[in-house]
């Protein structure tokens with residue numbers, strides 16, 4: 001058995017051909033494939049505007065520059081990759097970490113409590129963790145009642161749906177972001193995108209993607225104007241050619257993920273391994289997270305990680321609470337009251353989940369996990 005990672009891309013010959021075709025074209029950086037990819041993403045996510053960028057972190061950075069002002073308080077989750085709250089800091093705003101609910105997403109009821117107490121809170125940065133849609137009814141209510149900006153970090157969630165509402169459609173948020181890192185649902189190598197239904201936000205972020213530079217038809221042929229302090233967060237035409245090819249297969253990738261989810265759900269039902277949530281159609285399953293109460297076992301989580309890795313199974317942990325990271329502690333964070341996140345962090349780990357995972361590999365993972373755990377029951 002070769003080493004099984006927790007996530008991995010699925011590339012076929014048609015993906016490679018698409019990139020080679022672009023390499024043979026006149027455009028390597030921003031060309032027709034960037035626009036075509038943005039249009040295809042807008043259509044897929046059911047949103048008006050998409051800006052493809054160098055990576056998901058760049059997407060978060062640009063979104064934060066247009067949504068936030070210096071000193072703004074932003075409610076966010078400790079259960080994410082560092083990039084989500086780092087982007088709040090890039091904009092010189094102030095992350096406020098809120099506990100999660102049982103499904104791993106930020107607790108929107110606790111967000112409401114915070115909003116009631118503090119009218120200076122300006123935004124919510126919510127992550128559709130593991131691919132699970134945020135509660136859209138509650139998002140809509142919070143936006144309307146408290147007039148806050150909402151960013152949905154959908155880096156895990158492209159392809160997820162709640163009824164007719166698709167991830168990154170920004171029906172109840174101002175901006176969403178996507179990531180196309182190879183462990184995600186579809187890849188462009190590095191890559192990301194911002195989606196929005198606001199023309200104003202779109203135009204601002206588009207300018208910021210390219211050095212804050214503007215060139216209009218009224219200008220002299222050589223002229224350009226820098227109107228903002230922007231960045232080079234462009235994505236290449238080769239990456240977008242790959243993205244277009246991957247996007248055309250995304251639904252089949254998600255279909256395979258759901259088959260794997262159902263097999264994991266079935267294997268863990270009524271056992272000491274608890275699925276974070278079982279299949280209900282509201283997630284596109286970037287991750288399959290399970291919870292185990294290690295106090296009932298005579299091994300630690302570290303021991304489990306080491307044993308499974310020795311057996312070529314690459315379990316992972318999503319996530320270490322961001323507010324407990326040394327950098328955040330140096331800013332005064334770390335003592336927030338987050339009992340659900342703390343318990344979750346003690347119990348959680350993620351099992352391999354990617355469309356290329358074969359049934360026999362999944363059976364091996366399940367069998368080996370139970371062998372290790374059942375041998376250690378107190």
Ligand SMILES: Cc1ncc(COP(=O)(O)O)c(C=O)c1O
Nearest residue numbers: 055056057081083155179180181
């Ligand atoms: C929830 C979340 N947001 C943002 C990012 C940043 O995306 P990227 O790695 O493309 O910069 C990631 C990446 O892992 C992520 O998991």
